[in-house]
Amino acid sequence: MFLAVINQWNTSFKSERFYSKGKEKGDKKKKGPVSINESEIEELVNVSRLKEDLQRGLDQLKSDYMKHLSLRSASGSIENLQVDFEGETFTLQEIAQIGRKGSQLIVVNLSGFPTVMKDVLKAINDSGMGLNPQQDGTTIFIPVPKVTKEYRESLAKNAKTLFQKFKDHSRDIQNKYIREVKKKEKEVSSDQAHSVQQQIHSMAELYVSEGEKVMIDKQNELLGKD
Incomplete structure (x- = not known):
């Protein structure tokens, strides 16, 4: 299901966008949806590589949970x-x-x-x-x-630690591609450069949100919650 969402980004995915200060000066509450337009992003960075890098981090988090965070x-x-x-x-x-x-x-x-x-x-x-x-x-x-309540809680805490590591990794990837955009700012309009940067941020946030769901599911499993 997650992959299906990724594939629909070109036409349907929307996330919060923080507009530039020039457009929203004095009104912090005005935020609008931003559509992920891969064609626009592709003009400045390699979208496929960006998504692969983010997905690789999420897959590693899932692998770490499966291999290292079970009661056995x-x-x-x-x-x-x-x-x-x-x-x-x-x-x-x-x-x-x-x-x-x-x-x-x-x-x-x-x-x-x-x-x-x-x-x-x-x-x-x-x-x-x-x-x-x-x-x-x-x-x-x-x-x-031994599988005690304390041990379960310790593993659940470690699940959060591994998630934070994944989150930091996703931020690093996001910043890497935003730096690529900034290097090309003179080649496009400032509005387009700003828009692409926000879309990259939104992409990274989607993966982080998915990773957080994986973490919560793992914590519930370790703690014996439904």
Whole structure:
């Protein structure tokens, strides 16, 4: 359904537009709808690339939620945890031996790749899984949290943290393309340049709104709400 909305932007999507000070000076309440006109935007930036960049961020948020924020995430997805090391990305199972002692302890052996220890610890701490890794030499011990109310609340909080990361990423993409427009301001009228900038903002806001819905659904799932 979301993709269908995206495809209809040329003709139907409307969002709030903040008019330039010259047009609305002294009247902050006057805001009108702005139609997303991809043909107009395309004159200044690559619309397809803009949408792909925004969609990639949303897809990453959904992937992070699915892989790392479930009540079984600690024991079920640690193998596929992504670790960045010297400009490359590896899954944890590619660089470590992963075992378990009972149902409450995961053991990660990095004796074959000790130089990546710092990066593995960072990946675990930043994963949003609510884990507390403990290092002992080239081994990392990861207690698997019991599913308590506090643990559920911790994961729900992490869901908001990951959403904020996605939101900031979307803002960065928005600003990147707005900078492209500003570089071409002398090639078009000031009204068109302003209009395109506002449309780019509206596009980014649509993806952020969709990401917020995904976050709320995930939080409700983690907290056991309907």
